Amino acid sequence: MEHTSFPPLSRVAICGGTHGNELSGVYIVKEMQKQKVEKIGSVSVISVLSNPPAIDVCRRYTETDLNRCFSDAKLSSTLTDSAAYEMRRAHELNAQLGPKGGEKAVDLIIDLHNTTSNMGVCLILSYLDWLTLHICKYIQTKMTSAPVTVMQLNDSNADGYSLDMLGKHGFAIEVGPQPHGVLRADIFNMMKRTLDFTTDWLQEFNDGHIFEGGEVETYSFLRSVDYPRDASGQITAAIHPQLQDKDFTLLQPGDPMFLSFSGETVKYEGEPVYPMFVNECAYYEKKIAFHLAEKITLKVPSISVKN
Amino acid sequence: MEHTSFPPLSRVAICGGTHGNELSGVYIVKEMQKQKVEKIGSVSVISVLSNPPAIDVCRRYTETDLNRCFSDAKLSSTLTDSAAYEMRRAHELNAQLGPKGGEKAVDLIIDLHNTTSNMGVCLILSYLDWLTLHICKYIQTKMTSAPVTVMQLNDSNADGYSLDMLGKHGFAIEVGPQPHGVLRADIFNMMKRTLDFTTDWLQEFNDGHIFEGGEVETYSFLRSVDYPRDASGQITAAIHPQLQDKDFTLLQPGDPMFLSFSGETVKYEGEPVYPMFVNECAYYEKKIAFHLAEKITLKVPSISVKN
Incomplete structure (x- = not known):
């Protein structure tokens, strides 16, 4: 298999509270903002609370699920006065972190989620991308304290509806089990460690390290029951x-x-x-x-x- | 210690959804209503969905916590047009199951709750009552599949604010851990079994069985952190x-x-x-x-x- 190269990843967004009651990401991002983290090594970091009104009321969303609002169709629609708050917020985030598919988009979006399911650390890729697959492979190798799985959704770029689609690359870190509206220190620490391994990888990548090819085991979405x-x-x-x-x-x-x-x-x-x-x-x-x-x-x- | 006797317990209310996102009780009561359970042995059973609008939106409450609305002060207050839905519902439930402290109140209220905490099966008594303590003792003896603890809140009758205060006797069955808005079969089954032991006890009690005195271990509330x-x-x-x-x-x-x-x-x-x-x-x-x-x-x- 050929060797592949990518431009440096200099601008990275870390997003929490895309679902307002998934508290690990909310508090990781709030803590980053409190500590004024704007740079990790060679990487500029933008920390984003994606859905502040939903965070304030500790609900998944206020009117509609924000993390289903980032398809090309929805982002290119005209916003009417009656548009759901989350549709308006999706357009704002597209302006701040995108535009989706555009040259000015941030290099990487990491979106932080929790689930009530017993998923451990699950890295979710909306589509296949050698770069994010390499990050997943790295995290799987480094993380010894929890199982790390990779899930791929096989979305097309246009239909992909999740926030992480706005960046040139992107993935979600989904950690559970944790009840929504509850913060568990063990789950918080698993997410924090996953994020730390990700920034370690970015550092090594930007520094010119060659990541060897190999195999990555993934779970490919078939259907829902x-x-x-x-x-x-x-x-x-x-x-x-x-x-x-x-x-x-x-x-x-x-x-x-x-x-x-x-x-x-x-x-x-x-x-x-x-x-x-x-x-x-x-x-x-x-x-x-x-x-x-x-x-x-x-x-x-x-x-x-x-x- | 003296022997104590109580009148028969002929009317019992089983309440679920006092908190609309605590799903074990919601689905136990819905199933009872579907099966048209109105009598268990010698006991008339009233099954109640306490907070239907909160159940519909799967939230704890719509305006204020229903299970804090049953103090004497709140039940005797005049309802204004601006009263929270739950205050109005508390007055309705007091008319249906009470009146609190009155002769026409149901004999026993069992209120079904879930918690995200690792509480196992916890039986909560708002105040000390030999009869409900005997039910707790019986459940502790019979239940082999889960730990059963008894918690007492030491409320006065007037200040007691929970739904189960409306009956001549009452207690809450609190089972966890379960995320709110999620239904786990294991937790559902633990609650169902606790309820079955309770109705077994009622049957034996009404049939004239003498329950021997003895000791019950309880956890008495001190303070919150x-x-x-x-x-x-x-x-x-x-x-x-x-x-x-x-x-x-x-x-x-x-x-x-x-x-x-x-x-x-x-x-x-x-x-x-x-x-x-x-x-x-x-x-x-x-x-x-x-x-x-x-x-x-x-x-x-x-x-x-x-x-």
Whole structure:
């Protein structure tokens, strides 16, 4: 595989509170702002609280999910007076950190998230990118205190709807389990360490280090599964105790999937797959009990900075 | 100790969704209503969704915390047009299940709650009552699958502010850890089993069984501890990892209590005490990081039904 090079990464944005009740990122960014962190080594750092009104009321969003507002269609739409706050904020963030796909966009966006699911440290890539895959590989090698997985969504650049799409490169750090609206020191520390390894990598990259090629194991999104519901749309079952907290553990045909409120077990049918985001709080309203993924090992080329 | 007798318990209310995002009780009550449960043995059962608008939006409350609205002062106040929804609902519930302290009140109220804290099954008594203490003792004996603790708040009848105060007897079943807005089958099952043991007890009691006297270990509320905060009221630390999830584990002087965002440990000073509700989500806005309690062993008399 060929060697690939990228321009230096001189401007990096670290965003927290894109979902206002995911508190690790909120407090990491607030602490950076309190400590006036504007530079880490050779990298200029912009720290951003993405959704301040949602942070103030400790909710995911105030009117609509901000982290679904960054598709090309939404960013190019005209803002009307009745536009949701988050749509207006998405345009603001596109002006500050983007424009998406443009030359003036920041080099890298790291967006900080929490989940109620037992995901450990999960690095989420909206699309395949050798550079962010190398960062993931580095974090997986360095992090000894927690499992680190890589999830890829396979979005096209135009359809990609998440905040991290605004940068030339970007990914989300998703850490759990943590209840929304709660701050756990163990989860805070896992996110902080992941962020520190990322800035270490940026330093080495900008300094000219050649990162050898190799393999990265990723979980590639296939589809979502909803809860069983009655005619009025009410859920009639919970995630089965044998599936609860088993994110990234192979789900086989015949394995228990749901336990109904009257006590019946619903079993999984289909090919063996990996569940992710099992019982994420914010996904009840999106009609998602969990995602399913296949494990894919990617070969990445060696990379270094283009001088 | 003397023997004590009580009239039969013929009307019992089971309440869920007093906090609209505590989902075990919400779904237990919804399932009871779907199954049209109106009688369990000799007992008439009223199942109540306490705060339907809060349940609809999956929040603790819409305007004010319903479970702080049942003091004598609040129940006797005149409702103005600007009264919070929950104040109006408290008056409605007092008419339906009370009146508090009155002859027509239901015999027993069981109020179902969840917490993000690692409380296991915690039975909360607003005040000392031989009858509810006997129910607690029975549940502690029968439940083998989870730890069962008893917490007493020492409220006076007039000042007692919780929904369960409306009945002639009452207690809350608090089960955790579970994120608010999430339903876990294991927590659901623990609550369901606790409720089943309670109705078993009611059956035996009404049938004339004599419950022998003995001892009940309780945790008696002493005071609350707030998070460290800066001048603007923002928290500056999280619960220390060594205290997180350690509800009902003795906290000794010198033990770590908080870990600040810049990495300093704050230690506990004072007499040895038991922490409860460690890192409960809803208590951030109440300025409570955890409660402290002392362990008290109570002697209870033997009891039976008065015929």
